[in-house]
């Protein structure tokens with residue numbers, strides 16, 4: 095019934111998408127986790143991108159992603175590309191568990207590509223992060239011998255805000271681009287995924303100082319998934335504004351980038367309880383459809 099209700103919600107909120115959607119949309123986002131660092135029933139941030147009906151890309155791997163993959167009976171057989179927005183635990187805590195799940199459903203060798211930000215301060219670069227998990231001296235070194243033969247390649251993405259927007263995947267019509275964002279002291283990037291002229295953008299966690307980059311990356315996207323972890327000031331603890339973008343500015347960014355629809359995710363308990371106020375704040379700038387994510391929500395993107 096829950097699935098039906100969610101499906102109905104999407105009919106109401108993304109009517110154009112659904113009316114024209116074929117049985118297998120070119121692109122579909124499956125929300126594995128719509129929450130953030132607090133444990134209150136939502137899995138940490140994580141998404142599976144489905145291309146032509148087949149799961150292909152994992153975006154973040156927050157705690158709980160492993161459980162949601164199983165609940166949804168997702169076929170991970172072609173999910174070899176992982177995009178990490180940043181290395182905070184609520185976005186990466188289930189990465190090793192994902193490798194485990196993928197290997198146990200595979201017959202042949204697996205070659206993973208893991209993209210994520212370069213390192214800074216207490217945060218390792220992404221290639222080192224992967225090595226610390228499943229490298230030769232990693233905590234889960236055994237994983238390479240468990241289920242399937244696995245090879246891991248990490249690619250570290252520039253984190254300076256003046257770094258150029260970069261194309262990191264371009265194969266069989268599937269294109270992934272990224273750009274640096276800013277999330278307090280934690281290195282972070284945002285991703286734009288395109289397939290057959292359909293575009294979805296993932297903001298990751300970011301504060302408002304990176305909005306110029308995000309607006310550029312999200313230009314004319316069909317769907318922008320923006321992490322909404324704070325209320326407009328002064329509704330949330332002051333220090334959180336150094337880490338997250340408030341709703342009013344999310345709405346402005348959505349309008350400036352010309353995106354067609356907005357999905358708010360990474361929801362915190364106080365935001366979850368203030369949906370009407372958040373929607374109203376975004377409405378002040380952005381006229382397109384606005385929806386709040388929930389775990390296991392499936393969102394067909396574009397035409």
Ligand SMILES: [Zn+2]
Pocket residue numbers: 130131139182184185299360
């Ligand atoms: Zn987060």
